[in-house]
Amino acid sequence: MKFNRSSILLALFAVGLLAACGAKAPGSAEAALIKEIKRETIGGNDWKNLLPDTPDTQKTGAEHFQHHCQICHGLDGHNTGVPFADLMSPPVADLGDKSVQAYTDGQLKWIIQNGIRFTGMPGWNGILDDNEQWAIIRYIRHLPAKGTLGAPPVYKELEEEHQHGPAAEPHEHKHSHQGPEHKH
Numbered sequence: 001m002k003f004n005r006s007s008i009l010l011a012l013f014a015v016g017l018l019a020a021c022g023a024k025a026p027g028s029a030e031a032a033l034i035k036e037i038k039r040e041t042i043g044g045n046d047w048k049n050l051l052p053d054t055p056d057t058q059k060t061g062a063e064h065f066q067h068h069c070q071i072c073h074g075l076d077g078h079n080t081g082v083p084f085a086d087l088m089s090p091p092v093a094d095l096g097d098k099s100v101q102a103y104t105d106g107q108l109k110w111i112i113q114n115g116i117r118f119t120g121m122p123g124w125n126g127i128l129d130d131n132e133q134w135a136i137i138r139y140i141r142h143l144p145a146k147g148t149l150g151a152p153p154v155y156k157e158l159e160e161e162h163q164h165g166p167a168a169e170p171h172e173h174k175h176s177h178q179g180p181e182h183k184h
């Protein structure tokens, strides 16, 4: 799988900003308000997922998910290895959670295409086509157990740089390898 390093860093930067804003906001009141707005706005209730629910579709969905969504939701959809998942406000949802699985496929489609306002969850229309989004939903219905796929490679690399890299101020941090993929 190929990652574009600069887009990943950009996403991390955006997430950092969001986490920073969230830290100043009154957590529970804000979360309650977002939940309320969500209940009012999420559509798609009766949209149908016409893709067959087969291992093939799930695999296609997994590939799209592990390309576009893993940076926040982890490879397994349970935020495994995503260091800021709990720091965002609201936190990155664990997609295996009952509250997420309770959505209809159509509602999940609506969430994925539009994103969720006032949260870090972006909308994907224009980036992923309808069938790619529906395939991702097939994957979300069959997520692997939490932790079984490990952390996204980019975070493993950052962690290793922290542990083994020279002790330096963050702004002086030298990045020694250029790609998130390691050759073992």
Ligand code: HEC
Pocket (backbone or CB within 6 Å): 011, 015, 034, 038, 065, 068, 069, 070, 071, 072, 073, 088, 090, 091, 092, 093, 095, 099, 100, 108, 111, 112, 116, 119, 120, 121, 122, 124, 136
């Ligand atoms: C920049 C980080 C980020 C990326 C990338 C991201 N998400 Fe999310 N996602 C979030 C956050 C934060 C939430 C929690 C929002 C909330 O609680 O309302 C969330 C929530 C969700 C939810 C559950 C919404 C709910 O009401 O509980 C679904 C489903 C979801 N994301 C799917 C996806 C899919 C599929 C992708 C990739 C196409 C994706 N996300 C990419 C941050 C992200």
